[in-house]
Amino acid sequence: MKIKIGFAMGIIALMVAACSSHEQHGSGHPVADLTKLNHPGAKVYQSACMSCHALAAKEEGSVAPPLFGVKDHVIKAYPERAAFIQRVVTWVKAPNPNDVLMPGAVKKFGLMPAQAQLSDADLQAVAEFIYDTDFNKPDWYAAHYQAEHGKKPH
Ligand code: HEC
Structure with missing residues (x-):
């Protein structure tokens, strides 16, 4: 439970960081992003798959x-x-x-x-x-990419 909450907080911090670096962002997209990233499988992907994929x-x-x-x-x-x-x-x-x-x-x-x-x-x-997860959804991907790389995907 502790780990889950810690992860959720980490993601929230990431999303906040991603959004604060946007000049503007559409209403409501952080909520949709969080729903996706709160999937327990997102944590497994990040720890076990993302280094390669x-x-x-x-x-x-x-x-x-x-x-x-x-x-x-x-x-x-x-x-x-x-x-x-x-x-x-x-x-x-x-x-x-x-x-x-x-x-x-x-x-x-x-x-x-x-x-x-x-x-x-x-x-x-x-x-x-x-x-x-729809990885082609630009909202979700762009915010995540930006949080990770500090710039927008190209
Ligand atoms: C050490 C690197 C590495 C890690 C870690 C890794 N993969 Fe892969 N994966 C590959 C490579 C390389 C391929 C392409 C070659 C192949 O198909 O074997 C692949 C292919 C795949 C495929 C397509 C295979 C098929 O034919 O159906 C799936 C699905 C997949 N990975 C899922 C995952 C998932 C889920 C994780 C995390 C739990 C993961 N991979 C972790 C290297 C990795």
Whole structure:
């Protein structure tokens, strides 16, 4: 519980920092952003996935495809929510070299290492977070990016 609250406070601080650096911002978007980022899976993503899967493509030094690219590939093969979640959970536990959805990425980066440290609840949460979050929503992404990089995405 303590950790959850600490995380929520951290996110609020991030959002405040992001918003205060805008000259203006649309009414109400921080509320929508917070709802998304308060998803328990957002924390798992940030601690276990983000170091490799950035939200958007980084030009240099990337070690894995960005998260929205991953989602795009998985959702095309598994459009149903339950099947998508199952695929991600199974994959993260034990990536199967004989069943890859991103062969180009495997060639470029190598097979993803299993994230065996995650509990089933964490895996479920992060899979739900990826499915349920619209990473193409510029509001959410722009604020997050700005908080992290100090400038707007380009
Ligand atoms: C050490 C770097 C690294 C970490 C950490 C990592 N990944 Fe990956 N992931 C990769 C790479 C590289 C690929 C592309 C190659 C491949 O598919 O194996 C990939 C591919 C994927 C795919 C597509 C696989 C498919 O064919 O279905 C999913 C989904 C995925 N990652 C989810 C996650 C999630 C969720 C986390 C956090 C729990 C995570 N990854 C953490 C490196 C990483």
